[in-house]
Amino acid sequence: MSRDLHTIELRYLAALIAVHRDASFSRAAERLGYTQSAVSQQIARLERGIGHQLVERPGGSRAVSLTPAGKVLLRHAEAIVARLTSAAADLDALDDGTAGTLRIGCYQSVGVRILPRVMREFLAQFPGVNVQLVENEDDGELLAQVERGELDLSFVVAPLPPGPFDSEELLEDPYVVAVRDDSPLGRGTGTVTPKDLARIPLISYAQIREAHLIENRLGHPALAGQMVFRSNDNGTILGLAAEGVGAAVIPWLSVDPHRDGLRVLQISGVSRRIVGIAWHRDRYQIPAAHAFIDLAHAAANEEEIHMRAALGNGAPRSGTKP
Known part of the structure; x- marks a missing residue:
């Protein structure tokens, strides 16, 4: 039939x-x-x-x-x-914005100090959204994925490279030096300058955008010759510093404030790292993405309060954003 x-x-x-x-x-x-x-x-x-x-x-x-x-x-x-x-x-x-998939790019320091607070609130508000996390210490690679449409949002560090990006600043993250607690560096002042780091073995990041290499951010290219070790793992960097292998020059967000054996020194006269969040300006964003950005702002504000409490009034500002 x-x-x-x-x-x-x-x-x-x-x-x-x-x-x-x-x-x-x-x-x-x-x-x-x-x-x-x-x-x-x-x-x-x-x-x-x-x-x-x-x-x-x-x-x-x-x-x-x-x-x-x-x-x-x-x-x-x-x-x-x-x-x-x-x-x-x-x-x-x-x-x-209560369903769908949200793909987020992130690097380690934000993943430890900011992202957990964002996710706690985000998942409570949007239980139907599947959040997929892509981690890479090189935010240049994350931005390339944003440009290709493989990520919806990514945490980044300003300045951004040329591309179809929009972004918002979240937090000014001061650069600090983490040393073994018996190190003579900065003892009695709690503050150092880039010149104080001359001839001292240094430890810092490896695979990051050239603009964010510590020697470039501090404005002293000669520091590159003092690097005895580079790593993309914050735990490794801080562990080496705690053992006295060198002084770790890193942003505050990369510091474990509960780690024993370390003393954290502020660096004066240096622009802070600007942590932000970026997206492709020409692609559709589900409403949950906008909520994620708002929650990232709230988490960054909380972190800034903790930072100021830990560093006194916070690291001295240079007055110029990078």
């Missing part, structure tokens, strides 16, 4: 479900917002398309019922309508 399934419309299946639930064409029409004749026509068209009688019509005031073929089709109709209703809910949730 041939069946013209292409003529079947969703409203015909909805009419079948309503007629079954109400056992009446008139009550089904009232439920659906149609006239009784319209519902009768929809069922008739459905029967022609299926090639089976689907509804028993006893006439008068007696209740209508489904035929065996109607009952078979009913199960499929309910499943189809339920799936489409679910799809509509998913699309509404996507528009509302």
